[in-house]
Amino acid sequence: PVDYALQQNYPNPFNPTTNIPFSLEKTDETTLTIYNMLGQQIKTLVNRKMSAGSHEMRWDGLDDYGLPVSAGIYIYQLKSGDFKETKQLTLVR
Secondary structure, three states: OOOOEEOOOEOOOEOOOEEEEEEEOOOEEEEEEEEOOOOOEEEEEEEEEEOOEEEEEEEOOEOOOOOEOOOEEEEEEEEEOOEEEEEEEEEOO
16 A cells, blocks of 8 residues: 555444444554444454555444443544554444
8 A cells, every 4th residue: 555544344333243344554553433423432452553455444333342232323443553544434224
């Protein structure tokens, strides 16, 4: 990849799982986090050093405690180095 990028999840809306593709320009500490509409952290999908390139993470609609979250709109955010981007996804039950 030439640049950092956070793509739209697919499928969207989703049930029971969705994929979140992203690209990293260089190897760096990276986080991919799901938040509810109140800004509360729901799930951390990535929290580690990741290599440059294309990646994809799957979210199964569970929170960090393994409990299913309610249907609704959620925010997912990718942070890597100085890059930060946020998008929305929708869970239907």
